[in-house]
Amino acid sequence: MRIIHTILIGLCCLLFLVLLGIALRIQLFRTTRIYEPVSMQTEQFTVPAEPFDLDQAIQNGKAFSIPYPDDERFTILWGTDFHLRKGPFSRRKRVYALLQRAFEKTDPDLTVITGDLLYSYEALDLLKEFASFMEEQGRYWAYSFGNHDGQFTSDRKTLGTALKAYPHALFSMGEDWVRGYSDYPLVLNWNGKPTQALVLLDSHDSRRYAQGKIGPDYLYPSQIAWYRWVEDGLSVPLYAFVHIPLPEFKSLWESGTALGVKQDKQVNVSLENSGMFKAMQEKGFTQAVFCGHDHLNDFAGNWDGIDLVYGRSASYGSYGSPSFPKGVKTITLQPNSPAYTMQTYTVDQWGL
Numbered sequence: 550m551r552i553i554h555t556i557l558i559g560l561c562c563l564l565f566l567v568l569l570g571i572a573l574r575i576q577l578f579r580t581t582r583i584y585e586p587v588s589m590q591t592e593q594f595t596v597p598a599e600p601f602d603l604d605q606a607i608q609n610g611k612a613f614s615i616p617y618p619d620d621e622r623f624t625i626l627w628g629t630d631f632h633l634r635k636g637p638f639s640r641r642k643r644v645y646a647l648l649q650r651a652f653e654k655t656d657p658d659l660t661v662i663t664g665d666l667l668y669s670y671e672a673l674d675l676l677k678e679f680a681s682f683m684e685e686q687g688r689y690w691a692y693s694f695g696n697h698d699g700q701f702t703s704d705r706k707t708l709g710t711a712l713k714a715y716p717h718a719l720f721s722m723g724e725d726w727v728r729g730y731s732d733y734p735l736v737l738n739w740n741g742k743p744t745q746a747l748v749l750l751d752s753h754d755s756r757r758y759a760q761g762k763i764g765p766d767y768l769y770p771s772q773i774a775w776y777r778w779v780e781d782g783l784s785v786p787l788y789a790f791v792h793i794p795l796p797e798f799k800s801l802w803e804s805g806t807a808l809g810v811k812q813d814k815q816v817n818v819s820l821e822n823s824g825m826f827k828a829m830q831e832k833g834f835t836q837a838v839f840c841g842h843d844h845l846n847d848f849a850g851n852w853d854g855i856d857l858v859y860g861r862s863a864s865y866g867s868y869g870s871p872s873f874p875k876g877v878k879t880i881t882l883q884p885n886s887p888a889y890t891m892q893t894y895t896v897d898q899w900g901l
């Protein structure tokens with residue numbers, strides 16, 4: 550009788566703890582701000598009267614300039630959707646092992662992460678852990694936010710502010726008049742002159758569309774205006790890095806001309822097209838758009854003059870498939886040429 554009594558008390562305590570845990574999680578969800586407060590129709594902003602000035606932008610911490618190495622080959626290690634989180638199934642040590650191996654093999658000049666680096670209630674801790682890892686490695690890195698990064702207890706502004714303490718994090722929260730907290734250019738220079746630019750764009754989170762349908766958010770008119778402003782000011786080949794694929798990625802796949810695989814059920818694009826791709830086409834400087842977000846899609850192709858390219862997700866702690874190894878890619882540029890070469894490295898090759 551006494552044993553049954555003890556077991557019952559134990560079960561009650563366990564149930565209480567489980568319910569308390571659920572209540573705390575719900576409370577955290579309720580304090581999470583997911584949606585932008587405006588739409589592409591209602592957003593208000595003013596583009597500066599003066600043209601984009603790179604030196605000024607660098608001085609204000611709104612842009613970065615990186616010189617080409619002596620061998621005149623600029624290698625970007627491109628990672629996406631690491632989904633760092635804590636817990637027994639987070640497998641984040643593997644992400645660090647993958648990166649360490651990638652650094653040894655490819656010796657990149659810069660690492661670029663197209664969002665969803667974080668997927669955790671402890672996102673701020675994990676961002677600091679990741680930034681410290683990059684400091685230890687002595688590797689410069691850039692990062693644009695995806696839908697999950699600022700989704701929980703630390704918003705994107707808090708995360709972005711924390712990165713100021715890490716000299717190897719080439720990160721900017723961007724111009725005040727532009728929506729998002731990671732819209733900024735990294736300009737590659739050769740012999741002291743700008744030769745190409747990587748343009749990072751904040752993807753926001755989800756939004757509630759007409760009839761209450763929820764889907765991935767779009768890029769906002771202020772971001773499009775900013776992109777044009779930077780493009781006009783630089784007049785060099787541009788390579789855009791964004792987490793959520795532009796709607797044209799879906800068109801590309803449906804056209805049947807893309808090379809690669811689509812193992813996600815969908816190409817998860819915004820439900821409305823805010824016109825970024827069209828804006829990119831106008832002046833012709835944009836060479837490619839690199840995206841993440843869908844962990845099992847990895848296809849690429851040219852759509853109306855611009856390459857649309859999926860990254861290779863390294864989301865060890867998130868969904869995947871045994872037939873789709875995690876990995877990273879490299880993008881290599883040379884001065885005075887808009888062309889680039891790309892290579893995918895998967896864990897199978899490295900036996901991690």
Ligand SMILES: [Fe+2]
Pocket residue numbers: 665695696697792841842843
């Ligand atoms: Fe995502």
